[in-house]
Amino acid sequence: xxxxxxxxxxxxxxxxxxxxxxxxxxxxxxxxxxxxxxxxxxxxxxxxxxxxxxxxxxxxxxxxxxxxxxxxxxxxxxxxxxxxxxxxxxxxxxxxxxxxxxxxxxxxxxxxxxxx
Numbered sequence: 001x002x003x004x005x006x007x008x009x010x011x012x013x014x015x016x017x018x019x020x021x022x023x024x025x026x027x028x029x030x031x032x033x034x035x036x037x038x039x040x041x042x043x044x045x046x047x048x049x050x051x052x053x054x055x056x057x058x059x060x061x062x063x064x065x066x067x068x069x070x071x072x073x074x075x076x077x078x079x080x081x082x083x084x085x086x087x088x089x090x091x092x093x094x095x096x097x098x099x100x101x102x103x104x105x106x107x108x109x110x111x112x113x114x115x116x
Contacts, residue, residue, distance in 0.1 A: 058072055
């Protein structure tokens with residue numbers, strides 16, 4: 001049976017490779033305190049589907065390269081930050097297309113303030 005872990009994508013800058021941080025919490029045997037540990041894994045992502053901030057499920061696999069020993073199984077939760085950025089980029093492209101076509105673009109203006 002291969003190990004399956006859940007972690008957060010820390011970096012998506014490399015092609016088909018993601019850096020995933022897996023955080024664990026365990027009880028110290030002597031001190032009786034909870035100790036938090038984190039470990040980074042290089043994960044193979046064939047479709048470049050995951051992005052920074054996503055919560056993903058990874059599985060142990062054969063060595064893919066010098067450091068890659070894990071495979072992306074699925075994306076548990078998408079990052080909300082990237083969804084907002086994508087929506088803003090889509091809105092900007094629509095506005096630029098309208099300007100290029102010569103259509104009238106109405107933008108929200110700041111209300112005038114009367115200082116008397």
